[in-house]
Amino acid sequence: MGVCVKVPVHFFASLVLISSVLNIWRGSEGWSYHSSHFKMDWEHARQWCRQNYTDMVAIQNKEEISHLNKFLPKVDGYYWIGIRKIDDRWTWVGTNKTLTKEAENWADKEPNNGGNNEDCVEIYIKRTQDEGKWNDESCLKKKTALCYTASCKDDSCVSGQGECVETINSHTCSCFKGCYGERCEHVVKCKPNEVTPAGHASVQCFHPKGNFSYDSHCEYSCEEGYELKGSSTTRCTSTTEWSSKPPTCQLIQCPELIKPQEGEMQCNHPMGRFSYQSTCEFVCKEGYKLRDNRSSTLFCGATGRWNDSQPTCEIVKCKPEDLTPPDHATVQCSDTTDFSYDSQCEYSCEEGYELKGSSTTRCTSTTEWSSKPPTCQLIQCPELIKPQEGEMQCNHPMGRFSYQSTCEFVCKEGYKLRDNSSSTLFCGATGRWNDSKPTCEIVKCKSEDLTPPDHATVQCSDPTDFSYDSQCEYSCEEGYELKGSSTTRCTSTTEWSSKPPTCELIQCPELIKPQEGEMRCNHPLGRFSYQSTCEFVCEEGYKLQDNSSSTLFCGATGHWNDSQPTCEIHHCPALGSPVNGELSCTSSFSYGSKCSFDCVEGFLLQGALEISCTKMAKWSHEPPHCEAVVCPQLPEPINGHMNCSSEDPIFGTVCTFSCLDGHQLISDEIMTCNLNGSWSGEVALCQAHPDPSASLIKATEVTLGVAGIISSSSLFLVYWILKRLRSKADKFDLNSTSDIEDPPQVYKSVDSLI
Numbered sequence: 140m141g142v143c144v145k146v147p148v149h150f151f152a153s154l155v156l157i158s159s160v161l162n163i164w165r166g167s168e169g170w171s172y173h174s175s176h177f178k179m180d181w182e183h184a185r186q187w188c189r190q191n192y193t194d195m196v197a198i199q200n201k202e203e204i205s206h207l208n209k210f211l212p213k214v215d216g217y218y219w220i221g222i223r224k225i226d227d228r229w230t231w232v233g234t235n236k237t238l239t240k241e242a243e244n245w246a247d248k249e250p251n252n253g254g255n256n257e258d259c260v261e262i263y264i265k266r267t268q269d270e271g272k273w274n275d276e277s278c279l280k281k282k283t284a285l286c287y288t289a290s291c292k293d294d295s296c297v298s299g300q301g302e303c304v305e306t307i308n309s310h311t312c313s314c315f316k317g318c319y320g321e322r323c324e325h326v327v328k329c330k331p332n333e334v335t336p337a338g339h340a341s342v343q344c345f346h347p348k349g350n351f352s353y354d355s356h357c358e359y360s361c362e363e364g365y366e367l368k369g370s371s372t373t374r375c376t377s378t379t380e381w382s383s384k385p386p387t388c389q390l391i392q393c394p395e396l397i398k399p400q401e402g403e404m405q406c407n408h409p410m411g412r413f414s415y416q417s418t419c420e421f422v423c424k425e426g427y428k429l430r431d432n433r434s435s436t437l438f439c440g441a442t443g444r445w446n447d448s449q450p451t452c453e454i455v456k457c458k459p460e461d462l463t464p465p466d467h468a469t470v471q472c473s474d475t476t477d478f479s480y481d482s483q484c485e486y487s488c489e490e491g492y493e494l495k496g497s498s499t500t501r502c503t504s505t506t507e508w509s510s511k512p513p514t515c516q517l518i519q520c521p522e523l524i525k526p527q528e529g530e531m532q533c534n535h536p537m538g539r540f541s542y543q544s545t546c547e548f549v550c551k552e553g554y555k556l557r558d559n560s561s562s563t564l565f566c567g568a569t570g571r572w573n574d575s576k577p578t579c580e581i582v583k584c585k586s587e588d589l590t591p592p593d594h595a596t597v598q599c600s601d602p603t604d605f606s607y608d609s610q611c612e613y614s615c616e617e618g619y620e621l622k623g624s625s626t627t628r629c630t631s632t633t634e635w636s637s638k639p640p641t642c643e644l645i646q647c648p649e650l651i652k653p654q655e656g657e658m659r660c661n662h663p664l665g666r667f668s669y670q671s672t673c674e675f676v677c678e679e680g681y682k683l684q685d686n687s688s689s690t691l692f693c694g695a696t697g698h699w700n701d702s703q704p705t706c707e708i709h710h711c712p713a714l715g716s717p718v719n720g721e722l723s724c725t726s727s728f729s730y731g732s733k734c735s736f737d738c739v740e741g742f743l744l745q746g747a748l749e750i751s752c753t754k755m756a757k758w759s760h761e762p763p764h765c766e767a768v769v770c771p772q773l774p775e776p777i778n779g780h781m782n783c784s785s786e787d788p789i790f791g792t793v794c795t796f797s798c799l800d801g802h803q804l805i806s807d808e809i810m811t812c813n814l815n816g817s818w819s820g821e822v823a824l825c826q827a828h829p830d831p832s833a834s835l836i837k838a839t840e841v842t843l844g845v846a847g848i849i850s851s852s853s854l855f856l857v858y859w860i861l862k863r864l865r866s867k868a869d870k871f872d873l874n875s876t877s878d879i880e881d882p883p884q885v886y887k888s889v890d891s892l893i
């Protein structure tokens with residue numbers, strides 16, 4: 140490797156250009172051209188050149204062309220040069236470089252590849268036309284080879300500081316930059332003191348071609364935290380000047396930070412304001428936090444950048460999903476998009492639900508809501524119970540005795556809801572029934588509808604409340620009669636079952652004056668009404684019928700206390716026929732009637748023959764009686780028997796006598812009691828008798844004979860009885876009139892008698 144910098148000239152062919160810039164030193168032994176004396180194809184021509192010289196001619200410039208054109212003879216078919224088409228590209232075979240556009244020197248209308256495979260190039264030398272220009276030709280054509288010999292040797296130039304350049308018939312040393320001299324043996328120097336480093340900097344130099352010589356280069360570097368201003372490297376140029384001035388080291392600055400809007404910033408600048416190693420700490424105020432979880436401390440690094448971007452404070456947000464409202468609730472927030480710090484949300488329950496818990500919640504600085512979501516509980520109304528005297532029917536659309544429950548109350552017959560309370564209760568959203576709990580109270584009827592009519596009083600079974608089913612009973616004063624219903628009952632309609640009755644003065648049947656008397660009435664209350672009294676008086680000889688009272692009183696029953704009196708004629712006590720007698724009266728024992736008496740045969744009338752009925756209803760005399768005609772008691776005969784038809788020896792008694800066996804009756808066998816009270820015949824005597832049986836049969840016949848006598852002599856008997864009655868009338872004792880029950884019979888018997 141050489142000392143000087145190798146100039147980046149790559150193409151041998153472009154040495155022409157280079158030589159016009161650089162110094163060219165011509166050697167004594169320059170580049171020389173040679174041509175063959177015979178023709179050959181291009182391959183052989185190249186081979187020939189390389190074996191006997193350096194290579195086929197390739198160098199190209201106008202000087203060279205004109206030089207070749209000047210000294211080479213014109214030959215038939217011209218000369219091959221070292222350009223060939225390889226892979227369809229015209230290539231310098233010596234350097235294997237492609238022909239550049241600038242270096243082309245084609246003849247007019249060439250290359251035309253006229254005969255196909257014209258892949259090789261000839262140069263027209265001394266051609267009348269296109270002199271020195273190129274033409275493509277088939278490589279198999281035979282032409283004169285044009286070769287060259289180089290003049291440069293290995294030590295022609297100082298290695299690494301210059302290159303040997305062939306020139307026509309000579310060579311020069313083309314010095315690399317920073318080198319100079321005929322063989323490029325010298326190197327340019329720069330001043331070392333011009334690379335001294337400034338503060339916080341250091342420098343390191345490299346010297347490829349000698350201390351502080353051409354191409355020495357130095358690298359500056361700053362201490363950590365400092366920034367190099369200017370060029371960090373400098374190089375010793377060929378003009379002996381350093382390519383750049385020494386740089387400076389500046390303290391690294393980070394962009395100035397600012398206090399966040401909703402927070403504070405606290406910085407520490409150990410080296411310089413917002414410079415390397417400055418740290419700034421950010422604190423957000425309550426409810427704010429650093430955006431995107433940024434670090435609260437920023438550090439200004441050696442790169443001049445903060446290790447994080449400028450923090451800003453953003454408001455803390457709470458999670459909306461933690462707000463999830465419970466069933467039957469809605470939530471409304473003051474900040475519905477961000478739910479940020481200090482924003483409030485308010486829960487509200489659906490109508491009929493009660494909020495349990497906190498109704499509001501607030502987003503706190505910890506991103507948590509201040510309180511948990513509340514719950515909504517169905518509003519409960521107090522439980523209702525069936526009224527004592529009624530029924531309750533409830534409907535609970537949402538829950539038992541809860542919001543919107545309705546209960547209907549029905550009181551049983553005779554009861555009504557107290558205080559007109561509604562029959563239906565509704566559980567409202569306030570948890571209260573829209574009315575107080577109904578109770579059934581007994582229906583009451585109005586006491587004023589009971590007002591008793593005149594002369595009446597009313598008595599009730601419930602005199603204080605007059606409640607359902609209680610009864611009232613009307614009663615009229617004595618002497619008044621109740622018309623209508625005496626009882627009334629309080630019905631469930633609050634009406635009494637019946638209207639009050641009326642009390643009507645009791646009427647007794649109208650009385651009339653008796654036919655045979657007078658009537659005098661007194662009506663203290665009303666005509667023939669209760670308490671009316673009527674007095675009856677009969678004419679002489681008349682009396683009130685059947686010992687009825689002379690005064691009649693109209694009682695409370697509407698009846699007179701006795702029947703309508705009539706005056707009836709005085710009746711003397713009824714008279715019956717006297718025992719064993721007959722009675723004969725002019726009328727039925729009434730006032731003025733006369734009665735006469737008769738006794739039957741065998742009896743004698745004792746007392747008045749005739750009596751009359753007086754106005755005092757008394758008989759003028761005691762009625763007479765009939766006394767039987769009695770004969771003296773007969774003694775039984777000794778040694779005989781007496782057999783009488785009756786025990787008492789009354790008129791008509793027949794006594795028969797018989798004597799014991801062996802005795803004979805001496806006198807009449809039969810004795811009969813006569814009307815004048817004496818016995819017919821003689822008193823019997825029994826004498827001893829020899830044949831008793833004949834006398835008994837005789838006695839029986841005698842008795843039968845007496846009975847026949849009685850019937851035939853009846854007329855005589857009546858006369859006798861009457862005679863006896865008259866004589867003994869005073870002795871009759873009439874102690875009973877009732878004895879005679881059937882006077883007409885008496886008349887009959889009298890008629891039959893007369």
Ligand SMILES: *[C@@H]1O[C@H](CO)[C@@H](O)[C@H](O)[C@H]1NC(C)=O
Pocket residue numbers: 235
């Ligand atoms: C010439 O160059 C071509 C491509 O640039 C390459 O393929 C070829 O091998 C080279 N020939 C020689 C002899 O260097």
Ligand SMILES: *[C@@H]1O[C@H](CO)[C@@H](O)[C@H](O)[C@H]1NC(C)=O
Pocket residue numbers: 349350
């Ligand atoms: C460069 O300098 C050093 C010391 O200053 C010296 O020893 C060395 O010989 C020098 N090299 C050249 C090539 O001048």
Ligand SMILES: *[C@@H]1O[C@H](CO)[C@@H](O)[C@H](O)[C@H]1NC(C)=O
Pocket residue numbers: 431432
């Ligand atoms: C911020 O930090 C919190 C807790 O450290 C984490 O849960 C959250 O996901 C972070 N947010 C972002 C945007 O990085």
Ligand SMILES: *[C@@H]1O[C@H](CO)[C@@H](O)[C@H](O)[C@H]1NC(C)=O
Pocket residue numbers: 418434436437438446447
């Ligand atoms: C930046 O530097 C500070 C201080 O060294 C450190 O606390 C913070 O975590 C850093 N931030 C990042 C994003 O590296």
Ligand SMILES: *[C@@H]1O[C@H](CO)[C@@H](O)[C@H](O)[C@H]1NC(C)=O
Pocket residue numbers: 558559
């Ligand atoms: C009950 O209702 C009746 C008729 O609607 C009314 O006359 C009476 O004053 C009410 N009573 C009460 C206690 O409200």
Ligand SMILES: *[C@@H]1O[C@H](CO)[C@@H](O)[C@H](O)[C@H]1NC(C)=O
Pocket residue numbers: 545561563564565573574
């Ligand atoms: C209570 O509500 C029921 C049902 O809606 C209604 O019939 C009744 O009249 C209400 N009562 C009152 C006092 O408002």
Ligand SMILES: *[C@@H]1O[C@H](CO)[C@@H](O)[C@H](O)[C@H]1NC(C)=O
Pocket residue numbers: 685686
């Ligand atoms: C008449 O009055 C008397 C005495 O008061 C009584 O014994 C008799 O039965 C009464 N007669 C009639 C028919 O009422």
Ligand SMILES: *[C@@H]1O[C@H](CO)[C@@H](O)[C@H](O)[C@H]1NC(C)=O
Pocket residue numbers: 672687688689690691692700701
């Ligand atoms: C009827 O009443 C009157 C007057 O009070 C009285 O004198 C009379 O005796 C009464 N008659 C009867 C049968 O009670």
Ligand SMILES: *[C@@H]1O[C@H](CO)[C@@H](O)[C@H](O)[C@H]1NC(C)=O
Pocket residue numbers: 780781782783795797839842
């Ligand atoms: C009395 O006479 C009756 C009838 O003539 C007769 O039947 C009866 O036996 C007689 N009595 C005696 C004691 O003779």
Ligand SMILES: *[C@@H]1O[C@H](CO)[C@@H](O)[C@H](O)[C@H]1NC(C)=O
Pocket residue numbers: 813815817
């Ligand atoms: C009684 O009457 C009877 C006949 O009838 C008669 O013979 C007799 O002499 C009378 N006696 C007296 C004392 O008159």
Ligand SMILES: CC(=O)N[C@H]1CO[C@H](CO)[C@@H](O)[C@@H]1O
Pocket residue numbers: 187190191
């Ligand atoms: C004049 C001369 O020396 N020519 C020679 C060039 O090289 C060939 C071989 O390729 C020889 O045959 C010639 O004699």
